[in-house]
Amino acid sequence: MRHVETVMGVPMSIDIRDVGDHHAAADDAFHELRSADELFSPYRPESELSRVNRGELAPEAIDVRFSDVLALAERFSVVSGGTFTLRDTDGRLDLNGIVKGWAAQRAADLLRSRGLRDFCLNAGGDVIAAGGPAPGRRWHIGVRSPEFADRMLAVFSLADETIATSGCYERGSHIVDGRTGLPAGELASVSVISADLTTADVLATTVYAMGADGVRWAAERYECAILAVTDSGELIDGGDLRRALAVER
Amino acid sequence: MKRRRWRGTTLFLSLLAVLGATLGVKFYSAGQQPASTTSQPTTTTDPRTAAAAPSASTTGASAPATTAPAAAGATKTITGAAISTRYGDVQVQVSFSGTTITKVTVLQVPDQNGRDSQIAGYSVPILNKEVLQSQSAKVDSVSGATYTSDGYLRSVQSAIDKLG
Numbered sequence: 001m002r003h004v005e006t007v008m009g010v011p012m013s014i015d016i017r018d019v020g021d022h023h024a025a026a027d028d029a030f031h032e033l034r035s036a037d038e039l040f041s042p043y044r045p046e047s048e049l050s051r052v053n054r055g056e057l058a059p060e061a062i063d064v065r066f067s068d069v070l071a072l073a074e075r076f077s078v079v080s081g082g083t084f085t086l087r088d089t090d091g092r093l094d095l096n097g098i099v100k101g102w103a104a105q106r107a108a109d110l111l112r113s114r115g116l117r118d119f120c121l122n123a124g125g126d127v128i129a130a131g132g133p134a135p136g137r138r139w140h141i142g143v144r145s146p147e148f149a150d151r152m153l154a155v156f157s158l159a160d161e162t163i164a165t166s167g168c169y170e171r172g173s174h175i176v177d178g179r180t181g182l183p184a185g186e187l188a189s190v191s192v193i194s195a196d197l198t199t200a201d202v203l204a205t206t207v208y209a210m211g212a213d214g215v216r217w218a219a220e221r222y223e224c225a226i227l228a229v230t231d232s233g234e235l236i237d238g239g240d241l242r243r244a245l246a247v248e249r
Numbered sequence: 250m251k252r253r254r255w256r257g258t259t260l261f262l263s264l265l266a267v268l269g270a271t272l273g274v275k276f277y278s279a280g281q282q283p284a285s286t287t288s289q290p291t292t293t294t295d296p297r298t299a300a301a302a303p304s305a306s307t308t309g310a311s312a313p314a315t316t317a318p319a320a321a322g323a324t325k326t327i328t329g330a331a332i333s334t335r336y337g338d339v340q341v342q343v344s345f346s347g348t349t350i351t352k353v354t355v356l357q358v359p360d361q362n363g364r365d366s367q368i369a370g371y372s373v374p375i376l377n378k379e380v381l382q383s384q385s386a387k388v389d390s391v392s393g394a395t396y397t398s399d400g401y402l403r404s405v406q407s408a409i410d411k412l413g
Contacts (some may be wrong), residue, residue, distance in 0.1 A: 015390065021352050088397070115340070120389060122390045122392075123394050125391070126392065127390055127391075127392045129390075133389055139389050139390065140388050140389045141325050141388070142386075142388035142390070143391070143392050144391055144392070144411070151384075152391075153384070154383045154384060155383040155385075155388055162376045163393065165392045165393050165394050166394050167393070180296040189394070191392060205302040211340055227380070234373075235373070235376050235377055235380055237376050241376075242375075242376075242379060245379050245382075246383045246386035247379050247382065247386075
């Protein structure tokens with residue numbers, strides 16, 4: 001059973017393999033995703049984020065989910081030496097580097113709380129692979145080649161893991177190195193595999209902004225596996241990447 | 250497991266280098282400052298070499314060695330310089346009784362949150378080969394930076410504006 005909807009301007013899909021009718025659970029998961037967009041969208045004037053940026057909200061009036069994400073983002077910003085940034089180039093709060101992964105992780109947690117075990121939630125390229133597509137199988141998640149939209153750079157075999165990818169091939173250099181304010185540009189693509197999608201999403205953004213050195217930085221500090229491609233096409237790995245590759249040995 | 254062992258060995262050798270450097274600075278090159286002009290990782294693996302040429306093995310030092318005040322021949326505790334290695338900074342504190350080492354305390358090692366990370370990369374040929382092999386696997390879903398184009402977002406924006 002596959003549900004697709006556009007949220008946050010990107011296609012999101014939930015593929016549920018547990019037996020039974022799970023439309024209600026999927027609807028609730030999408031509601032969770034939409035409500036995150038309503039909180040954090042920089043494009044909606046009435047979003048919590050826009051109101052905070054306009055100075056309209058007193059700190060105590062701010063939604064607890066908003067302050068949670070802000071605190072998480074601040075921690076990642078500190079740990080990354082400012083590379084992961086909470087603000088856009090104009091100095092306004094911009095939490096796009098964390099919101100998609102965080103929201104998708106919440107939606108997946110909701111599905112799990114409803115007793116679902118086998119599903120794949122894809123939030124615009126950030127993927128949560130829960131359980132497997134069939135008994136005894138793991139989800140095979142391909143990483144898009146940064147060069148060719150219809151080709152795979154690598155395929156990973158995942159069960160109860162998440163993967164997020166950052167790159168510049170879809171939207172130009174939208175990721176900025178918070179230390180310099182300059183667009184990142186050393187890597188063509190970075191994929192991070194982690195137990196939770198919030199971490200994977202932030203790390204993919206951060207490593208992309210850091211460049212090649214970021215791979216080791218992330219692998220040393222977080223339980224994760226990383227596959228990066230440089231602009232010249234070289235592969236860089238971090239963590240136990242080989243374990244996750246969909247290769248028969 | 251091989252990689253983990255290798256990493257441990259590297260760390261051990263780095264610690265030896267730090268020790269050697271500390272001893273070298275202290276006992277063989279009194280009055281001579283350790284150079285700290287480059288950020289090259291420590292590559293010296295022989296502590297004797299390190300002792301003989303402290304400037305070579307303390308490159309990248311971010312703090313000079315410091316000596317706790319103590320009478321000659323008595324117990325001394327010396328904090329080594331923080332040494333940059335390819336895995337991060339390593340810093341130790343060494344206690345001496347006279348010229349005999351009685352204790353080594355590790356003050357700083359890479360990856361201080363204690364995660365048993367496998368940070369050594371695969372050899373490039375193996376990585377390339379296995380990534381290539383994985384490409385032919387059947388795919389259930391795709392991960393990618395499918396952030397849509399700015400044009401699309403502007404369009405969403407205009408729709409929201411119209412709605413307002």
